[in-house]
Amino acid sequence: MGGDLADVRSWAGELDALHERFVHRFNREEPRQSALAYMRGLVAPLERKNGWTLAEEAGHAGPDRIHRLLNRIEWDADEVLDDVRGYVVEHLGDRDAVLIVDDTGFLKKGVRSAGVQRQYSGTAGRTENCQIGVFLAYATGRGRTLIDRRLCLPTSWTDDRERCRRAGIDDTVCFETKVAMAKAMVRRAIVEKIPFGWVTADAAYGYSKGWRFELEQADVFHVMAITRHDTVVTRWSIDHPVHELFPGLPRQKWKRRSCGEGAHGRRIFDWARVEVRPWHREDRRHWVLARRSVSRPEEISYYIAYCPAQTTLDELIRIAGSRWAVEECFQTAKQECGLDDYQVRRYPGWHRHMTLAMAAHACLTVLRARELDTEKAETDPPSSSTSASPKSDA
Numbered sequence: 001m002g003g004d005l006a007d008v009r010s011w012a013g014e015l016d017a018l019h020e021r022f023v024h025r026f027n028r029e030e031p032r033q034s035a036l037a038y039m040r041g042l043v044a045p046l047e048r049k050n051g052w053t054l055a056e057e058a059g060h061a062g063p064d065r066i067h068r069l070l071n072r073i074e075w076d077a078d079e080v081l082d083d084v085r086g087y088v089v090e091h092l093g094d095r096d097a098v099l100i101v102d103d104t105g106f107l108k109k110g111v112r113s114a115g116v117q118r119q120y121s122g123t124a125g126r127t128e129n130c131q132i133g134v135f136l137a138y139a140t141g142r143g144r145t146l147i148d149r150r151l152c153l154p155t156s157w158t159d160d161r162e163r164c165r166r167a168g169i170d171d172t173v174c175f176e177t178k179v180a181m182a183k184a185m186v187r188r189a190i191v192e193k194i195p196f197g198w199v200t201a202d203a204a205y206g207y208s209k210g211w212r213f214e215l216e217q218a219d220v221f222h223v224m225a226i227t228r229h230d231t232v233v234t235r236w237s238i239d240h241p242v243h244e245l246f247p248g249l250p251r252q253k254w255k256r257r258s259c260g261e262g263a264h265g266r267r268i269f270d271w272a273r274v275e276v277r278p279w280h281r282e283d284r285r286h287w288v289l290a291r292r293s294v295s296r297p298e299e300i301s302y303y304i305a306y307c308p309a310q311t312t313l314d315e316l317i318r319i320a321g322s323r324w325a326v327e328e329c330f331q332t333a334k335q336e337c338g339l340d341d342y343q344v345r346r347y348p349g350w351h352r353h354m355t356l357a358m359a360a361h362a363c364l365t366v367l368r369a370r371e372l373d374t375e376k377a378e379t380d381p382p383s384s385s386t387s388a389s390p391k392s393d394a
Contacts, residue, residue: 014363015039022083022359026075034058034069035356042338042360049338070349077348077355084359085147085194091366093195094140098319100326101182101201102137103152105130106340114167114347115153123330133354134178136185138196139325142369145362146329147194148185149354151347152178168346179208190218200323203227206304216306223289223305223319232276232288232304242302245274246290254292255313259321267324268294271317273305285309289316333361 019036026032037058046053051063060066105121107130114131121130136148157164158175165171176184182205189196199215199222206212206224215222228243249272258266270292277286289303303320305311333339337360342353 011043011364011367012040014367015043015360018084018087018359018363021087022080025079025083026073028073030065031069031073031075034065038066038069038356039360039363042357043336043364049341050343070344070352071346075352077351081148081355081358082192084355084362085192087359087366088138088145088147088362089194092138092140092143092145092369094142095195095197096140097196098139098198098200098322098325099186099189099194099196100137100139100323101134101185101199101205102323102326102330103132103134103178103204104330105132106342112167113345114169114350115151115157117154117156119154131350132178133350134181134185135326135330136182136189137326137329138194139322142372143365144325144329145365146326146333146358147362148188149351149358150176150181150185151350152176152181164347168348173347179205179211183211183214186215186220190220198222198319198322200224200319202323212304212306219284221305221307221311223303223307223316225320225323226302226304228300228302230302230304232286234276240276242288242304243300245276245288246272246300249274256294257314257317259291259317260324267321270294270297271313273313273316276304283309285311287316289313289320291320329361332364333357336364337361 015036019039023032026035037060038054041054041057042049044057046057051066055063055066103122105123105128107121107124107128108116109129110116116129116131118127118129119132120126121128121132124130132152134150134152135146137144138147153169153173153175155175157169158173161171164173182201186199199220201224203225206226207230212222212224226242228241230242231239232242234240234245254270254272256268256270258268260267271289272292273287273289275285276288280286285307287305287307289305291301291303293299303316305316305319307316330339334341337357339354339357339361342350344350344353
């Protein structure tokens with residue numbers, strides 16, 4: 001019981017500290033306190049996290065203050081998200097971090113929620129009435145969390161400006177593909193000088209040669225999933241299908257490796273790589289990476305990589321495997337921080353809820369990173385140095 005109380009005090013104190021970073025984004029005391037109460041409710045062990053339950057958790061007589069925070073009071077969710085990203089970078093920032101793009105679905109009833117329509121949801125694995133959000137995750141060895149988000153608006157919405165206005169969508173907001181959203185989020189991370197070493201995404205994004213070329217022009221290293229039908233430049237062809245690069249590869253070129261832990265243990269595959277795009281700059285390389293199932297060798301997935309010349313196969317496998325970190329972010333943010341437990345219908349309200357849920361998730365991620373640091377310090381053997389004076393930080 002005492003441990004539980006300590007945990008509650010720990011996350012409550014950390015939420016207070018994070019809240020202090022963006023409290024100046026609100027002009028009045030009510031939304032300042034409502035934002036903190038909202039985040040506290042999102043991480044509380046509530047069965048449902050809607051306006052009524054969050055209001056009850058905060059001690060409010062009804063959900064009006066919560067609804068005003070999300071729908072009526074003026075505040076800029078993007079500015080708050082800037083402050084949350086600053087918090088993430090301060091506590092988890094790593095020059096070897098991986099930026100991961102992916103989307104997730106939010107099942108909805110009716111037709112009034114911004115961006116909702118019957119569309120394929122990878123979350124549900126089928127076509128459903130839902131909203132789709134594109135997210136950017138930040139993954140390091142100490143933790144992973146979400147740092148940007150965009151709500152997809154299908155053309156059924158953007159072609160109907162009156163419908164958009166009723167949902168709070170400004171006339172300047174136009175249709176964008178998921179890839180365009182991904183580009184914008186990564187560009188924003190670059191402009192804000194967020195430390196990272198790699199970008200990765202699944203084939204829904206990696207298929208875009210235009211985006212891969214843009215990343216290459218900016219010298220941003222990446223490992224992108226692609227389809228077997230994608231083509232690359234080789235010494236023999238300018239449109240060489242990637243699936244034709246590997247059938248004649250010697251057996252010793254395939255390496256059995258784990259690309260990380262999954263829900264059912266280590267994800268082990270056979271991996272190989274073939275260099276493509278010859279006659280490029282000496283200090284950079286392009287590779288096509290193949291991931292072959294151990295039990296079903298006919299199942300092969302492909303990636304294309306742009307990286308420093310000295311990058312090893314094991315490093316490329318690590319980056320390719322890190323893509324699953326965003327799935328973990330979605331799962332924990334939905335289960336623990338109410339990412340998908342919202343009742344807002346308007347476009348600004350969606351981004352506000354997501355921002356505060358992502359802030360709560362970032363807070364829990366930082367707390368877990370500290371716990372890991374403490375456990376590591378307690379289990380690591382003491383230094384063999386016999387010097388009585390502490391080592392200098394210099």
